[in-house]
Amino acid sequence: MFQAVLDAYGLNAENFKIEPFGSGLINHTWKVSNEKVAYILQEVNTEVFRQPQNIAQNIETIKKYLYQTAPKYLFVAPITAANGDDFSVIDDHFYRIFPFVENSCSIDFVHQPEQAYHAAKQFGKFTRMLCAFNVQKLKPTIEDFHNLPLRVEQFKKALEQASDERIGAAKFAIEEIIRHYDIEEQYVHMVDSGALNLRVIHHDTKISNVLLQAETGVGLCVIDLDTVMPGYFISDVGDMMRTYLSEANEEEKDFNKIAIREDVFAAIHKGYMEEMDQVLSFTEKQFFIYSGKFMIYMQAVRFIADFLNGDIYYKTNYPEHNLVRGLNQIDLLNKYIAKQPEFEETIKKINENRAGNPKPILN
Structure with missing residues (x-):
């Protein structure tokens, strides 16, 4: 599965370490990385999001607007696949890849x-x-x-x-x-x-x-x-x-x-x-x-x-x-x-x- 998905983005799975990432309960998420670059790979849960194309369209529309009106804002949008889409569909499963934001982190609970x-x-x-x-x-x-x-x-x-x-x-x-x-x-x-x-x-x-x-x-x-x-x-x-x-x-x-x-x-x-x-x-x-x-x-x-x-x-x-x-x-x-x-x-x-x-x- 990983090779087929990464192929859609011109990436070779053999060149990356792939490991589960984050604490999300809806989508499946992995970190795809090597010593040079890192990505976030995600499979969208289509039982919850029955029209994932709507997600992709919304994000693309907002991305274009923010790139014009607030170009300095860090908007983490999906990477474009080889077919020109911001997602790939493999065996009826919906995937997208995001850039991994270096020197960033997330937390699961508010402690302070x-x-x-x-x-x-x-x-x-x-x-x-x-x-x-x-x-x-x-x-x-x-x-x-x-x-x-x-x-x-x-x-x-x-x-x-x-x-x-x-x-x-x-x-x-x-x-x-x-x-x-x-x-x-x-x-x-x-x-x-x-x-x-x-x-x-x-x-x-x-x-x-x-x-x-x-x-x-x-x-x-x-x-x-x-x-x-x-x-x-x-x-x-x-x-x-x-x-x-x-x-x-x-x-x-x-x-x-x-x-x-x-x-x-x-x-x-x-x-x-x-x-x-x-x-x-x-x-x-x-x-x-x-x-x-x-x-x-x-x-x-x-x-x-x-x-x-x-x-x-x-x-x-x-x-x-x-x-x-x-x-x-x-x-x-x-x-x-x-x-x-x-x-x-x-x-x-x-x-x-x-x-x-x-x-x-x-x-």
Whole structure:
């Protein structure tokens, strides 16, 4: 397989060391390297991304725009294959090769607020640089990816069809999801009222999707652009809240370890708004804190719906895995909501400081 793929790029597999790379759960990724050069080879998971050509087209369209408007920005685009495409198809498998960015690194968990700051700044910068781009040129790569009303509707259908045993096991989780229906209601109101502007959004802002300078930890750029498509800023900010604020991730069974780090929240706000303060509307800024509720709640809904459906979507390692994941996210949600007064005070202080020390935004 490797030789056939590398042949499409004029490379000989015998001249390279090929080894698994990264911690991604969707696509298969390898580092292809020798003493002179290194690449990242990736096979796109077409069970998740059913129209991978849309990914390639989106990235190519954004690349051309950024090369014209922000030529100094580090945009890690796929290398062109011998046939002129940015991908190759071998035995119905979809592959692409990226240049390996030297002196860069990525991390899997936020250990310090500075890491959250640099990541948030890079995701904000990416959307800011594309604020004048015609978002309608992009195609959805996963339909209804962050469609909260759809996820709630799927939960309701799962609840109607679930076994009594699963409903009993998930009783508390079900009650909590129903108790927080107002989160979905607010989302519908925001969209229907036009409070949110459609923008170029990454949609998968986990910390590992930012390249950092290996020595300094300063952000370089965002990577893994498969989910870049039209969306709302609350998706990117909300996903950072969901995955950065607590040291315990969604797999943690001991909910006592789930804790909101207020300094990390401050770092997310500071980094993102340094780039997006002049881009977001006044109304959008009022939903910055809501974004965390939006994404955490949606993930809880998805886990519990899958548990009620008999674990047909997410891979599980033990019988109540999705239930535990859902309860984990519900606990995170409730702790997040409890911190809202502190979040509001944090934003107030950051804004006051920014007003007194304005900084120019540069590409």
